[in-house]
Amino acid sequence: MPADVNALLKLPNTEAFDQWLALPGEWVEEPNVRRGGESGVKRVISAAGKMLYRKQQVGHIYRSLLHPFGYPTAMRERKVLLACAALKVIVPALVYAECRKVDGVWQALLITEALEGFSSLEEFYARGDEQLWGEALHLRVLQEVGACLARFNLGRWQHGCLRMKHVFVRVQGETIEVALLDLEKSRQRWRAKSAAQHDIKQLKRHSSWSTAQWQAFIYGYETTFGSSFKGM
Known part of the structure; x- marks a missing residue:
């Protein structure tokens, strides 16, 4: 029922x-x-x-x-x-x-x-959707992923268990939307930068992005966060 x-x-x-x-x-x-x-x-x-x-x-x-x-x-x-x-x-x-x-x-x-029309990055990569997007759109998607995570961390929230399966994306024409899931391990840190460093390092460990793709993510992140992250 x-x-x-x-x-x-x-x-x-x-x-x-x-x-x-x-x-x-x-x-x-x-x-x-x-x-x-x-x-x-x-x-x-x-x-x-x-x-x-x-x-x-x-x-x-x-x-x-x-x-x-x-x-x-x-x-x-x-x-x-x-x-x-x-x-x-x-x-x-x-x-x-x-x-x-x-x-x-x-x-x-x-x-x-449910997040209608969204799929996780893990699902996108498993289907090979990034090949259909082309590299230019793929880099834009990763910039938006960075911007989304930066807004989350600016609230001093740390996801705490960030994987490709927790980052959801919806691409409709030129519009790119990014969502975060599985937040039960999230917690607030005293400093936004502490939350940022933890989540960025964790995501990097579990990504297979190329140098250019990683730089696109960092660009989107730093532009929104308003601070650079050396060595990331």
Whole structure:
């Protein structure tokens, strides 16, 4: 049965949580065991035909000064998703996010809309789409990737687990849009440059870009960030 989003959002929280959790879906990320619990993602279709993703967690927590005894990582991701609007960083639209304790164990749900028309850089490269783009457009795409990450880091946010599968791109004619996904490991640093150095180094380790392609990314990044990064 498709999800009637408007009806679900009007329900009292306890009932809403149970009904969101009960909706049938297809696993796109099987539950994995880590952080002392489980976390997985299912694809759910809304009554309006929108594709939604439901991240569901049991005992999957992080600890911080604010939450020394643990809090669901999905709630940290909710905070980042909401912060990205002010940073002009495209992320999946947040539909619902809530957590509760059952018999002393945290449960959490995070429902987001699919990024329509976007594909990850990992998918683009696996399909060989960059060959269809041509090098000039490919370099423009990488400049936009750099600009997007710079806006994110300027908010002192560090992605923390940046791979090609977390950077999504939509190319429509001359328009290039870039989005970031999988933000549950993100955290704010004291300095924007600390967040920047961590994410840039991590992305470089997991990219196979040529020198010219890497320079295009750095150009887009530095132009937006307003600072150079020597040795990157």
